[in-house]
Amino acid sequence: MTQILTTHAGSLPRSPELIEANAARPVGEDGLTPEPTDEFRRVLRQAVADVVAKQEQIGISIPNDGEYGHLMGSAVNYGSWWSYIFDRVNGLELTGADIFSTEPVRSEPGNVRLTTFPDRRDWTIFAEAYQDPTSGITVGSQPNFPAATGAIAYSETGRQLVQQDITNFRSALDASGYDSGFLAALSPGSGSRIVDDHYGDEDSFLDAWVEVMRPEYEAIAAAGLTVQIDDPSIAENWDQVNPEPSVEDYVAFTRKRVDAVNRALVNVPTEQTRFHLCWGSWHGPHTTDIEFRHIAGLLLEIDAKFYSFEAANVRHEHEWTVWENTELPEGKVIVPGIVSHATNVVEHPELVAQRIERFARLVGPERVIASTDCGLGGRIHPQIAWAKLESLVAGAEIASGRL
Structure with missing residues:
Protein backbone atom coordinates (compact mmCIF):
# COMPACT_ATOMS: atom_id res chain seq x y z
CA MET A 1 0.00 0.00 0.00
CA THR A 2 1.22 3.50 -0.84
CA GLN A 3 0.74 5.75 2.16
CA ILE A 4 -0.55 9.18 1.13
CA LEU A 5 1.45 11.75 3.07
CA THR A 6 -0.17 14.86 4.54
CA THR A 7 1.01 18.40 5.11
CA HIS A 8 -0.44 21.92 4.97
CA ALA A 9 0.32 25.23 3.28
CA GLY A 10 2.08 26.84 6.24
CA SER A 11 0.23 29.20 8.54
CA LEU A 12 -1.47 27.63 11.56
CA PRO A 13 -3.54 29.35 14.26
CA ARG A 14 -1.42 31.25 16.77
CA SER A 15 -1.99 30.73 20.45
CA PRO A 16 -3.51 33.64 22.42
CA GLU A 17 -0.31 33.77 24.49
CA LEU A 18 1.86 34.22 21.39
CA ILE A 19 -0.41 36.92 19.96
CA GLU A 20 -0.41 38.79 23.27
CA ALA A 21 3.36 38.49 23.67
CA ASN A 22 3.91 39.81 20.17
CA ALA A 23 1.51 42.72 20.62
CA ALA A 24 3.28 43.65 23.88
CA ARG A 25 6.70 44.12 22.29
CA PRO A 26 7.84 47.76 22.11
CA VAL A 27 8.25 49.06 18.54
CA GLY A 28 11.76 49.97 17.44
CA GLU A 29 12.88 53.38 16.22
CA ASP A 30 12.23 52.50 12.59
CA GLY A 31 8.55 51.85 13.30
CA LEU A 32 8.81 48.45 11.62
CA THR A 33 10.73 46.14 13.92
CA PRO A 34 9.31 45.46 17.39
CA GLU A 35 12.03 44.87 19.95
CA PRO A 36 12.40 41.25 21.11
CA THR A 37 12.32 40.50 24.82
CA ASP A 38 13.41 37.41 26.72
CA GLU A 39 9.80 36.74 27.65
CA PHE A 40 8.69 36.95 24.02
CA ARG A 41 11.44 34.54 22.95
CA ARG A 42 10.36 32.10 25.66
CA VAL A 43 6.70 32.25 24.61
CA LEU A 44 7.63 31.84 20.93
CA ARG A 45 9.89 28.85 21.61
CA GLN A 46 7.19 27.09 23.64
CA ALA A 47 4.48 27.90 21.07
CA VAL A 48 6.54 26.33 18.26
CA ALA A 49 7.13 23.22 20.37
CA ASP A 50 3.39 22.97 21.06
CA VAL A 51 2.27 23.44 17.45
CA VAL A 52 4.70 20.83 16.14
CA ALA A 53 3.60 18.40 18.85
CA LYS A 54 -0.02 18.98 17.87
CA GLN A 55 0.74 18.20 14.23
CA GLU A 56 2.41 14.95 15.33
CA GLN A 57 -0.56 14.08 17.52
CA ILE A 58 -2.99 14.58 14.62
CA GLY A 59 -0.78 12.60 12.24
CA ILE A 60 0.51 15.28 9.84
CA SER A 61 3.39 13.71 7.90
CA ILE A 62 5.34 16.85 6.96
CA PRO A 63 5.08 19.61 9.58
CA ASN A 64 6.29 23.16 9.92
CA ASP A 65 6.50 25.71 12.70
CA GLY A 66 3.02 27.08 11.93
CA GLU A 67 4.83 30.16 10.57
CA TYR A 68 4.95 31.31 14.18
CA GLY A 69 8.09 33.29 13.43
CA HIS A 70 5.98 35.26 10.92
CA LEU A 71 4.34 37.21 13.65
CA MET A 72 0.71 38.20 14.03
CA GLY A 73 -0.59 40.82 16.46
CA SER A 74 -4.20 39.67 16.15
CA ALA A 75 -6.07 36.39 15.72
CA VAL A 76 -7.33 37.41 12.24
CA ASN A 77 -4.52 38.20 9.85
CA TYR A 78 -4.26 37.25 6.17
CA GLY A 79 -0.92 38.90 5.47
CA SER A 80 1.74 37.69 7.91
CA TRP A 81 3.21 35.43 5.17
CA TRP A 82 4.25 38.70 3.49
CA SER A 83 4.55 41.38 6.16
CA TYR A 84 7.00 39.34 8.28
CA ILE A 85 9.80 40.20 5.84
CA PHE A 86 9.61 43.93 6.60
CA ASP A 87 11.35 43.25 9.93
CA ARG A 88 14.21 41.55 8.09
CA VAL A 89 15.12 43.99 5.31
CA ASN A 90 17.14 47.21 5.36
CA GLY A 91 16.11 50.11 3.12
CA LEU A 92 12.40 50.12 3.97
CA GLU A 93 10.52 52.99 5.55
CA LEU A 94 6.96 53.85 6.49
CA THR A 95 6.16 56.82 4.26
CA GLY A 96 2.36 56.92 4.45
CA ALA A 97 1.94 55.79 0.82
CA ASP A 98 1.49 52.04 0.51
CA ILE A 99 -0.16 49.49 -1.80
CA PHE A 100 -3.60 50.39 -0.45
CA SER A 101 -3.30 54.18 -0.65
CA THR A 102 -1.49 54.91 -3.91
CA GLU A 103 -3.29 55.89 -7.09
CA PRO A 104 -4.69 53.17 -9.42
CA VAL A 105 -2.48 52.18 -12.36
CA ARG A 106 -3.73 51.22 -15.83
CA SER A 107 -2.04 48.63 -18.02
CA GLU A 108 -1.83 48.58 -21.79
CA PRO A 109 -1.25 45.74 -24.29
CA GLY A 110 2.39 44.72 -24.02
CA ASN A 111 2.83 46.70 -20.80
CA VAL A 112 1.43 44.82 -17.79
CA ARG A 113 1.56 46.83 -14.58
CA LEU A 114 0.10 46.08 -11.18
CA THR A 115 -2.55 48.46 -9.93
CA THR A 116 -3.42 49.12 -6.29
CA PHE A 117 -5.08 46.52 -4.08
CA PRO A 118 -8.42 48.41 -3.81
CA ASP A 119 -8.47 48.59 -7.63
CA ARG A 120 -8.45 44.81 -8.03
CA ARG A 121 -11.08 43.73 -10.54
CA ASP A 122 -12.82 41.33 -8.15
CA TRP A 123 -12.96 44.05 -5.48
CA THR A 124 -14.43 46.61 -7.86
CA ILE A 125 -16.98 44.27 -9.50
CA PHE A 126 -18.29 43.31 -6.06
CA ALA A 127 -17.67 46.68 -4.41
CA GLU A 128 -21.04 46.71 -2.65
CA ALA A 129 -20.41 43.27 -1.12
CA TYR A 130 -16.82 44.07 -0.16
CA GLN A 131 -17.98 47.20 1.67
CA ASP A 132 -20.83 45.45 3.48
CA PRO A 133 -19.63 44.06 6.84
CA THR A 134 -22.55 41.60 6.84
CA SER A 135 -21.65 40.04 3.46
CA GLY A 136 -19.25 37.45 4.85
CA ILE A 137 -16.38 38.80 2.74
CA THR A 138 -13.21 39.29 4.75
CA VAL A 139 -9.77 40.44 3.67
CA GLY A 140 -8.23 40.61 7.13
CA SER A 141 -6.66 43.58 8.87
CA GLN A 142 -4.05 45.29 6.73
CA PRO A 143 -0.65 46.39 8.05
CA ASN A 144 0.97 49.65 7.11
CA PHE A 145 3.12 48.60 4.19
CA PRO A 146 6.53 50.28 3.90
CA ALA A 147 8.16 51.65 0.79
CA ALA A 148 11.70 51.05 -0.40
CA THR A 149 13.38 54.40 0.14
CA GLY A 150 16.95 53.15 -0.23
CA ALA A 151 18.92 50.14 -1.43
CA ILE A 152 17.34 47.03 0.10
CA ALA A 153 19.31 44.18 1.68
CA TYR A 154 18.68 41.28 4.03
CA SER A 155 19.59 42.68 7.42
CA GLU A 156 21.57 41.32 10.35
CA THR A 157 18.27 41.29 12.21
CA GLY A 158 16.88 39.12 9.41
CA ARG A 159 19.72 36.65 9.81
CA GLN A 160 19.08 36.47 13.56
CA LEU A 161 15.34 35.98 13.07
CA VAL A 162 15.63 33.20 10.50
CA GLN A 163 18.15 31.43 12.74
CA GLN A 164 15.69 31.81 15.61
CA ASP A 165 13.02 30.16 13.44
CA ILE A 166 15.39 27.34 12.54
CA THR A 167 16.53 26.74 16.13
CA ASN A 168 13.00 26.74 17.53
CA PHE A 169 11.74 24.44 14.80
CA ARG A 170 14.66 22.03 14.98
CA SER A 171 14.21 21.69 18.73
CA ALA A 172 10.47 21.08 18.30
CA LEU A 173 11.05 18.48 15.56
CA ASP A 174 13.44 16.55 17.78
CA ALA A 175 11.03 16.66 20.72
CA SER A 176 8.16 15.33 18.60
CA GLY A 177 10.12 12.65 16.77
CA TYR A 178 10.13 14.20 13.30
CA ASP A 179 13.23 13.97 11.11
CA SER A 180 12.54 17.18 9.20
CA GLY A 181 9.91 19.63 7.96
CA PHE A 182 9.56 22.87 6.06
CA LEU A 183 9.83 26.60 6.70
CA ALA A 184 8.08 29.15 4.52
CA ALA A 185 9.72 32.22 2.99
CA LEU A 186 8.53 35.04 0.77
CA SER A 187 9.17 35.05 -2.99
CA PRO A 188 11.08 37.88 -4.69
CA GLY A 189 8.06 38.65 -6.86
CA SER A 190 5.75 39.09 -3.90
CA GLY A 191 8.32 41.19 -2.09
CA SER A 192 8.61 43.54 -5.06
CA ARG A 193 4.91 44.46 -4.89
CA ILE A 194 5.54 47.14 -2.27
CA VAL A 195 6.08 50.75 -3.31
CA ASP A 196 9.50 51.45 -4.87
CA ASP A 197 10.77 54.95 -4.13
CA HIS A 198 14.41 54.16 -4.83
CA TYR A 199 15.15 51.97 -7.87
CA GLY A 200 12.71 53.52 -10.32
CA ASP A 201 12.71 50.42 -12.53
CA GLU A 202 10.51 47.35 -12.07
CA ASP A 203 13.15 44.85 -13.24
CA SER A 204 15.87 46.38 -11.05
CA PHE A 205 13.59 46.27 -8.02
CA LEU A 206 12.76 42.62 -8.70
CA ASP A 207 16.48 41.84 -9.06
CA ALA A 208 17.11 43.49 -5.70
CA TRP A 209 14.53 41.24 -4.05
CA VAL A 210 16.29 38.19 -5.51
CA GLU A 211 19.41 39.19 -3.59
CA VAL A 212 17.37 40.00 -0.48
CA MET A 213 15.66 36.61 -0.23
CA ARG A 214 18.56 34.35 -1.19
CA PRO A 215 20.21 34.35 2.30
CA GLU A 216 16.95 33.28 3.95
CA TYR A 217 16.43 30.38 1.55
CA GLU A 218 20.03 29.24 1.94
CA ALA A 219 19.91 29.39 5.74
CA ILE A 220 16.80 27.19 5.86
CA ALA A 221 18.26 24.66 3.43
CA ALA A 222 21.62 24.58 5.23
CA ALA A 223 19.75 23.47 8.35
CA GLY A 224 18.50 20.40 6.46
CA LEU A 225 14.96 21.75 6.17
CA THR A 226 12.75 22.18 3.11
CA VAL A 227 12.25 25.74 1.87
CA GLN A 228 8.68 26.62 0.87
CA ILE A 229 8.51 29.65 -1.40
CA ASP A 230 5.24 31.48 -0.79
CA ASP A 231 4.25 33.18 -4.03
CA PRO A 232 0.53 33.79 -4.53
CA SER A 233 1.52 36.63 -6.86
CA ILE A 234 2.10 34.13 -9.70
CA ALA A 235 -1.67 33.62 -9.87
CA GLU A 236 -3.02 36.50 -7.79
CA ASN A 237 -1.39 39.29 -9.81
CA TRP A 238 -3.83 38.58 -12.65
CA ASP A 239 -6.66 40.16 -10.66
CA GLN A 240 -4.45 43.16 -9.86
CA VAL A 241 -3.98 44.12 -13.52
CA ASN A 242 -6.54 46.59 -14.79
CA PRO A 243 -7.93 46.27 -17.40
CA GLU A 244 -7.65 42.50 -17.80
CA PRO A 245 -4.54 41.71 -19.89
CA SER A 246 -4.15 39.07 -22.55
CA VAL A 247 -2.95 35.71 -21.26
CA GLU A 248 0.17 36.06 -23.40
CA ASP A 249 1.10 39.42 -21.87
CA TYR A 250 0.47 38.12 -18.37
CA VAL A 251 2.56 35.00 -18.90
CA ALA A 252 5.45 37.15 -20.14
CA PHE A 253 5.07 39.43 -17.09
CA THR A 254 4.93 36.43 -14.75
CA ARG A 255 7.83 34.53 -16.29
CA LYS A 256 10.16 37.25 -14.96
CA ARG A 257 8.90 36.43 -11.46
CA VAL A 258 9.42 32.71 -12.05
CA ASP A 259 12.96 33.43 -13.19
CA ALA A 260 13.49 35.54 -10.05
CA VAL A 261 12.52 32.58 -7.86
CA ASN A 262 14.94 30.30 -9.69
CA ARG A 263 17.80 32.80 -9.41
CA ALA A 264 17.18 33.20 -5.68
CA LEU A 265 17.20 29.40 -5.26
CA VAL A 266 20.38 28.83 -7.24
CA ASN A 267 22.27 27.42 -4.23
CA VAL A 268 19.37 25.43 -2.75
CA PRO A 269 19.00 21.74 -3.70
CA THR A 270 15.84 21.11 -5.71
CA GLU A 271 14.96 18.22 -3.35
CA GLN A 272 14.70 20.74 -0.50
CA THR A 273 12.38 23.14 -2.29
CA ARG A 274 8.63 23.38 -2.55
CA PHE A 275 6.63 26.17 -4.11
CA HIS A 276 3.21 27.38 -2.97
CA LEU A 277 0.81 29.02 -5.41
CA CYS A 278 -2.64 30.38 -4.57
CA TRP A 279 -5.12 32.94 -5.81
CA GLY A 280 -5.13 34.98 -2.62
CA SER A 281 -6.47 33.87 0.74
CA TRP A 282 -9.13 36.51 1.33
CA HIS A 283 -12.72 35.28 1.58
CA GLY A 284 -14.32 36.82 -1.49
CA PRO A 285 -15.96 35.88 -4.82
CA HIS A 286 -12.70 35.38 -6.78
CA THR A 287 -14.56 35.58 -10.10
CA THR A 288 -11.56 37.22 -11.77
CA ASP A 289 -9.00 34.52 -10.87
CA ILE A 290 -6.92 33.34 -13.81
CA GLU A 291 -7.59 29.75 -14.84
CA PHE A 292 -5.01 27.25 -13.65
CA ARG A 293 -4.51 25.87 -17.16
CA HIS A 294 -2.93 29.17 -18.19
CA ILE A 295 -0.22 29.08 -15.50
CA ALA A 296 0.35 25.37 -14.81
CA GLY A 297 3.24 25.38 -17.26
CA LEU A 298 4.80 28.37 -15.49
CA LEU A 299 4.46 26.58 -12.17
CA LEU A 300 6.47 23.64 -13.50
CA GLU A 301 9.24 25.97 -14.70
CA ILE A 302 10.08 26.70 -11.06
CA ASP A 303 13.07 24.72 -9.84
CA ALA A 304 11.29 22.87 -7.03
CA LYS A 305 10.52 19.25 -6.29
CA PHE A 306 7.14 19.91 -4.66
CA TYR A 307 4.33 22.07 -6.11
CA SER A 308 1.61 23.25 -3.73
CA PHE A 309 -1.57 24.79 -5.15
CA GLU A 310 -5.24 25.40 -4.36
CA ALA A 311 -7.55 22.59 -5.47
CA ALA A 312 -10.31 22.37 -2.86
CA ASN A 313 -12.22 25.65 -2.90
CA VAL A 314 -15.27 25.96 -5.13
CA ARG A 315 -13.60 28.33 -7.59
CA HIS A 316 -10.77 25.93 -8.43
CA GLU A 317 -11.76 22.39 -7.43
CA HIS A 318 -12.76 21.50 -10.99
CA GLU A 319 -9.23 22.24 -12.22
CA TRP A 320 -7.85 18.87 -11.10
CA THR A 321 -8.46 17.94 -14.74
CA VAL A 322 -5.50 20.13 -15.74
CA TRP A 323 -3.30 17.15 -14.87
CA GLU A 324 -4.99 15.05 -17.54
CA ASN A 325 -3.14 17.10 -20.16
CA THR A 326 -0.17 18.45 -18.17
CA GLU A 327 2.76 16.08 -17.78
CA LEU A 328 4.35 16.15 -14.35
CA PRO A 329 8.12 15.93 -14.89
CA GLU A 330 10.02 12.94 -13.55
CA GLY A 331 10.87 13.24 -9.87
CA LYS A 332 8.34 15.97 -9.16
CA VAL A 333 5.49 15.81 -6.62
CA ILE A 334 2.22 17.73 -6.47
CA VAL A 335 0.85 19.01 -3.16
CA PRO A 336 -2.77 19.90 -3.95
CA GLY A 337 -5.12 21.59 -1.53
CA ILE A 338 -7.57 18.94 -0.37
CA VAL A 339 -9.23 20.96 2.40
CA SER A 340 -9.89 24.67 2.07
CA HIS A 341 -9.17 27.75 4.15
CA ALA A 342 -12.10 29.53 2.48
CA THR A 343 -15.01 27.83 4.27
CA ASN A 344 -15.97 27.03 7.84
CA VAL A 345 -17.45 23.73 6.67
CA VAL A 346 -15.16 20.86 7.69
CA GLU A 347 -14.67 18.50 4.76
CA HIS A 348 -15.85 14.92 5.31
CA PRO A 349 -13.02 12.34 5.28
CA GLU A 350 -14.71 10.54 2.38
CA LEU A 351 -14.67 13.73 0.30
CA VAL A 352 -11.01 14.18 1.26
CA ALA A 353 -10.30 10.65 0.03
CA GLN A 354 -12.13 11.20 -3.26
CA ARG A 355 -10.21 14.41 -3.93
CA ILE A 356 -6.89 12.69 -3.23
CA GLU A 357 -7.78 9.77 -5.50
CA ARG A 358 -8.48 12.07 -8.45
CA PHE A 359 -4.89 13.29 -8.41
CA ALA A 360 -3.37 9.92 -7.51
CA ARG A 361 -4.97 8.24 -10.51
CA LEU A 362 -3.54 10.89 -12.85
CA VAL A 363 0.05 11.25 -11.58
CA GLY A 364 0.50 8.22 -9.30
CA PRO A 365 -0.18 7.99 -5.55
CA GLU A 366 3.53 8.19 -4.70
CA ARG A 367 3.60 11.65 -6.33
CA VAL A 368 0.75 13.21 -4.32
CA ILE A 369 0.96 14.82 -0.88
CA ALA A 370 -2.41 15.94 0.52
CA SER A 371 -2.43 19.50 1.82
CA THR A 372 -4.56 22.58 2.46
CA ASP A 373 -5.41 25.23 -0.11
CA LEU A 392 -7.32 15.58 6.06
CA VAL A 393 -5.38 12.84 7.86
CA ALA A 394 -8.46 10.60 8.14
CA GLY A 395 -9.25 11.00 4.45
CA ALA A 396 -5.64 10.26 3.47
CA GLU A 397 -5.88 7.00 5.39
CA ILE A 398 -9.02 6.06 3.47
CA ALA A 399 -7.43 6.92 0.13
CA SER A 400 -4.26 5.02 1.00
CA GLY A 401 -6.26 1.89 1.70
CA ARG A 402 -8.12 2.12 -1.58
CA LEU A 403 -5.13 3.01 -3.72
Missing part, protein backbone atom coordinates in the same frame (compact mmCIF):
# COMPACT_ATOMS: atom_id res chain seq x y z
CA CYS A 374 -3.68 27.98 1.82
CA GLY A 375 -2.65 28.73 5.38
CA LEU A 376 -5.34 28.19 8.00
CA GLY A 377 -3.86 30.49 10.65
CA GLY A 378 -5.52 33.89 10.83
CA ARG A 379 -8.23 32.90 8.34
CA ILE A 380 -10.55 30.49 10.15
CA HIS A 381 -11.21 29.76 13.81
CA PRO A 382 -8.51 27.59 15.43
CA GLN A 383 -11.00 24.90 16.46
CA ILE A 384 -12.18 24.59 12.85
CA ALA A 385 -8.63 24.70 11.47
CA TRP A 386 -7.50 21.74 13.57
CA ALA A 387 -10.69 19.82 12.72
CA LYS A 388 -9.88 20.27 9.04
CA LEU A 389 -6.39 18.84 9.53
CA GLU A 390 -7.83 15.88 11.42
CA SER A 391 -10.20 15.25 8.51
